[in-house]
Amino acid sequence: MPSPTSQRSVPLRLLAISGSARQESTNTALLHAVRKAAPEGINVTVFDALGTLPVFSPDLEANPLPPSVAAFMSAVETCHGIIISSPEYVRTLPGGLKNAIDWLVSGEQIIDKPVALLHASHRGDDMLATLRLVLSTITSRFEPDIFERFALMKASPDEIAHIMRAPEQKARIQTYLTSFANACETTKDELIG
Numbered sequence: 001m002p003s004p005t006s007q008r009s010v011p012l013r014l015l016a017i018s019g020s021a022r023q024e025s026t027n028t029a030l031l032h033a034v035r036k037a038a039p040e041g042i043n044v045t046v047f048d049a050l051g052t053l054p055v056f057s058p059d060l061e062a063n064p065l066p067p068s069v070a071a072f073m074s075a076v077e078t079c080h081g082i083i084i085s086s087p088e089y090v091r092t093l094p095g096g097l098k099n100a101i102d103w104l105v106s107g108e109q110i111i112d113k114p115v116a117l118l119h120a121s122h123r124g125d126d127m128l129a130t131l132r133l134v135l136s137t138i139t140s141r142f143e144p145d146i147f148e149r150f151a152l153m154k155a156s157p158d159e160i161a162h163i164m165r166a167p168e169q170k171a172r173i174q175t176y177l178t179s180f181a182n183a184c185e186t187t188k189d190e191l192i193g
Contacts, residue, residue: 011043012181015079016118019086019097021051027085029157030120030150033164034083037173042181044083047075050096056103072100073109081114081184084135088127093134105138114141114184118176119149120160143183148176 018028028048035044052068086097104110115135135142152160
């Protein structure tokens with residue numbers, strides 16, 4: 001399926017953030033499958049290093065930022081849009097994802113950045129409701145209607161890669177990415193050209 005950006009000289013850059021710090025994360029595996037299935041003209045980079053970010057403190061916001069935080073903020077600033085896929089912990093956001101969002105709150109990297117959600121489970125609606133509230137607070141471009149979920153809970157990363165290679169799943173991913181790319185295109189030139 002062609003993307004709306006396939007004719008552009010510069011591909012659309014999406015940052016896919018995994019809300020899990022677990023090495024064998026279902027959400028991380030889903031995002032890697034999304035990266036591999038991305039249509040021409042859409043580049044997806046997976047950020048799966050929430051565990052490297054120190055606990056947020058305003059005292060650490062002075063330059064120079066901790067190196068892992070500076071790298072994370074740079075990745076957010078230079079992408080055209082953000083996809084988040086996260087597990088639910090105790091009916092809410094995992095601490096690592098909330099910490100990453102806290103690092104972004106006082107900066108300008110995410111204020112006008114398009115953001116959409118993916119979900120790797122048939123459960124987790126409490127977390128999704130909280131995450132939607134948080135994202136609609138920190139960016140004017142949260143896209144609540146661009147959403148897709150896959151029932152992958154308890155599948156291993158290898159199993160997820162196999163499941164998501166199926167033509168029907170790949171088509172769902174590409175439809176999702178194309179919808180989000182269309183939303184990102186409306187502000188792409190304004191944000192970073």
